[in-house]
Amino acid sequence: MTLDAQAPPPTDGRSTFPAIAEYAFLSDCETNALVAPSGAVEWMCVPRPDSPSVFTSLLDRGAGHFRVGPHGVRVPVARRYIPGTLILETTWQTSTGWLVVRDAMVMGPWHNLHERSQTHRRTPTDHDAEHVLLRTVKCVSGKVDLEVVCSPMSDYARYEPDWEYIDEGYSSVTARTGDANPDLRLSSSLRFGLEGRRAQARTRMEEGDTHFVALAWSPLPAPTSFDEAAEKMWRTEQFWRDWITQGFFPDHPWRIYLQRSALTLKGLTYAPSGALLAAATTSLPETPGGERNWDYRYAWIRDSTFALWGLYTLGLDREANDFFAFIQDACQDNKQLQIMYGVDGEEELKETELTHLTGYEGAQPVRVGNAAYDQSQHDVWGAVLDSVYLHTRNREQLPEALWPVLKRQVEEAAKHWHLPDRGIWEVRGQPQHFTSSKLMCWVALDRGARLARLYDEPDFAEQWQKLADEIHADICSKGVDERGVFTQRYGDDSLDASLLLVPLLRFLPPDDERVRATVRAIAEELTEDGLVLRYRTDDTDDGMDGEEGTFTICSFWLVSALCEIGEIDEARTLCERLLSFGSSLNLYAEELDPRTGRHLGNFPQAFTHLALINAVMHVIRAEDDPGDHRAFRTPSRA
Ligand SMILES: OC[C@H]1O[C@H](O[C@H]2O[C@H](CO)[C@@H](O)[C@H](O)[C@H]2O)[C@H](O)[C@@H](O)[C@@H]1O
Numbered sequence: 001m002t003l004d005a006q007a008p009p010p011t012d013g014r015s016t017f018p019a020i021a022e023y024a025f026l027s028d029c030e031t032n033a034l035v036a037p038s039g040a041v042e043w044m045c046v047p048r049p050d051s052p053s054v055f056t057s058l059l060d061r062g063a064g065h066f067r068v069g070p071h072g073v074r075v076p077v078a079r080r081y082i083p084g085t086l087i088l089e090t091t092w093q094t095s096t097g098w099l100v101v102r103d104a105m106v107m108g109p110w111h112n113l114h115e116r117s118q119t120h121r122r123t124p125t126d127h128d129a130e131h132v133l134l135r136t137v138k139c140v141s142g143k144v145d146l147e148v149v150c151s152p153m154s155d156y157a158r159y160e161p162d163w164e165y166i167d168e169g170y171s172s173v174t175a176r177t178g179d180a181n182p183d184l185r186l187s188s189s190l191r192f193g194l195e196g197r198r199a200q201a202r203t204r205m206e207e208g209d210t211h212f213v214a215l216a217w218s219p220l221p222a223p224t225s226f227d228e229a230a231e232k233m234w235r236t237e238q239f240w241r242d243w244i245t246q247g248f249f250p251d252h253p254w255r256i257y258l259q260r261s262a263l264t265l266k267g268l269t270y271a272p273s274g275a276l277l278a279a280a281t282t283s284l285p286e287t288p289g290g291e292r293n294w295d296y297r298y299a300w301i302r303d304s305t306f307a308l309w310g311l312y313t314l315g316l317d318r319e320a321n322d323f324f325a326f327i328q329d330a331c332q333d334n335k336q337l338q339i340m341y342g343v344d345g346e347e348e349l350k351e352t353e354l355t356h357l358t359g360y361e362g363a364q365p366v367r368v369g370n371a372a373y374d375q376s377q378h379d380v381w382g383a384v385l386d387s388v389y390l391h392t393r394n395r396e397q398l399p400e401a402l403w404p405v406l407k408r409q410v411e412e413a414a415k416h417w418h419l420p421d422r423g424i425w426e427v428r429g430q431p432q433h434f435t436s437s438k439l440m441c442w443v444a445l446d447r448g449a450r451l452a453r454l455y456d457e458p459d460f461a462e463q464w465q466k467l468a469d470e471i472h473a474d475i476c477s478k479g480v481d482e483r484g485v486f487t488q489r490y491g492d493d494s495l496d497a498s499l500l501l502v503p504l505l506r507f508l509p510p511d512d513e514r515v516r517a518t519v520r521a522i523a524e525e526l527t528e529d530g531l532v533l534r535y536r537t538d539d540t541d542d543g544m545d546g547e548e549g550t551f552t553i554c555s556f557w558l559v560s561a562l563c564e565i566g567e568i569d570e571a572r573t574l575c576e577r578l579l580s581f582g583s584s585l586n587l588y589a590e591e592l593d594p595r596t597g598r599h600l601g602n603f604p605q606a607f608t609h610l611a612l613i614n615a616v617m618h619v620i621r622a623e624d625d626p627g628d629h630r631a632f633r634t635p636s637r638a
Pocket of ligand 1: 278294295296300302303370371372424425426427428542607
C-alpha cells in the first residue's frame, strides 16, 4: 500500500511505526480506538470492535488515520488519562505556543427511549455509547497552528471513501464508506477542505481559543458547538468516574495500576451483549517480524471469566451478570459451549489473511477471524464454573436460569477430561494430555459439586465430588515428574506456566511440597531475565515457527504464586519490575521482551491486566498481614 503522507518517513532506519506500548486506548464499551503519540487515531473498527477497520495505520502506514495536533510537531510533551477515565489528554508545545487536546469516545444517557435498541440484548442501564469519537482542542498559551487530517479507508483499507459536504457550510462532511462500514460524519467548529480521500482543516489558534472535531458513525446527533462538545466530554468523564468509584482500591502507591487495569478491562467489554474482548487489536506480532499474529477482537470464555475474577477482586462485580447472560444466550437450545465467540455471540470466526496490508513493522500475515474457535480446549467448562461459583458464593444468590446450563458444562468436563486437547494456549500442533486442561476439568467438577450443594442437589454433589477426587488423583500421579514438579503434559517433563494455577485455583494448598517445587521450577527454569515464558517453543509442538516473548499474564501469575508460597520479597520485587514495564499510560500488551522492555502482541490485552490486578492485590494483602502471608484468598478459593 502506498504511504499516506501522515509523517515523513525517518531517514535513519528507525521504524515508521510507533512502539506498540505507545498507543493510547479509548473505548465506549461498544467499540474502541488506538491513538498514536502523534495524535493520530491509527486503529478503529466501527460499528463493532470486530468490524472491518476504518483507520488501519497500525498495520500499514498507508492505511488510514485521523490526526488532530499542531502543524509540524509530531511528539507531544505529555500524555495522560484524565484520572479515573478513558479520556486521553495530550499536551503539545510548539515554537510559538501550547495546545491541549482531549480525546474520548462519548458516553451519554440511555438513548433508546421510544423504541428498543436493535443491538442491545442486555438489561438497559442509565448510560450508552453515543457512537462519537470526540476531540476537543484548547490553545493554553501563545499561538499554535492546528491541523486536522481525517483520512479513513474502510473495509481494512480496501476501500477509499468519497467525501461530500452535508450542508451549505464547510463544517459538516460525510465519508461514504461502502458496504463494510457505516458512513462516517465529521462535524467541527473548523472548516473542512476535501482533498482526495482526506477531509482536512487548518487554523491558527490563540491563547484561550477552543475547537472540537467529532467523528460519528450512527444517526445519533454529534455536537454542533464547542459548548455541546465540552458538555459531552464532561458527561463521559462522569461516566468513567462513577464506574470506577464502585470499586474498592487500597490506599497504596500501586492503586493507579489497579485503576488503569480495571478501566482497561471495562473498556474491553461489549455492552450490547455482555461479551469481553481479549484485546482491541489483530495481528500485533508476538515475535518482531514473525508469523505469530492473531486476531483477539473476540470473546474467549477463558479470558473473559478470568477478567471477571480480576474485576471481582476489586469489588467490581456487575459486569459478571451481563457476561453470564451472554453465556446463557450462547448455550440456548442445548448448544455446546464453544471456547470463544464473536462479540454478539457469533459461532463461526473463520480465519483469513489480509494480504494487502504490510503488517506491523512487516509482520505477516495479518489475520482476521481466529481458527482456534472450533478447537477443543478442555479448560472452558472449569473457567465458567469457577466464575459462577465465585460470584454465587459471595452474593449468596443463585443464578437459577443458568443452573441447567452449568450442569451441562460439568457433564461435558466429566465426559472429556481424560481426552487430549489443544490446551489453554490453543496450540496448533497435535492435541496432548495437557495437565492444566485436566486441572480445569477438576475445577469444573469441584465447583460443580459445591454449587450442587448450594442448589440442594445432593446426588449431583456426591457424584461430581467423586469424579473430582478421581481427576485429582490422576493429575497427581501422571502430571508430576520425579522432582515433584507439575509438568505441561502427561508423560513429559516440560514445564508450563499454566501450572502456576495449581495453588491459585486451590487444587493443592500452598504449603504442599509439589506446589513449592512447581513455582520454584517455573521461576528458575522457565524465565528469561526473570520474566516467565508460557512454555519453551522448542519442547512444545505449538504448530508455529520462531520464538515468542515472555507472556506477561504468566509473569504476574508468578507474583501471585510466590505470595502463596510465602516468598513475599521475591514477589514484590518481580511485581515492581513488571509494573515498571507498563507503558507511559500504564497499559500492557500480551508479551514483553525482557531485554528491551518492548511490548509484543495484541494491545491492550485483558489477560495481562487481569493478572496484574490479582498479582498486585496478592502483594498488597500479604504486606498488610505479614504475620500470615497466606491470608489472602481469592474469594472462591477457600
Ligand atoms: O499460541 C497460539 C495461539 O495464540 C493465541 O491464543 C492466545 O490468546 C488467547 C486470547 O487471549 C488466549 O485465550 C490463549 O490462552 C493464548 O494462547 C491465538 O488466539 C490462537 O489462535 C493461537 O493458536
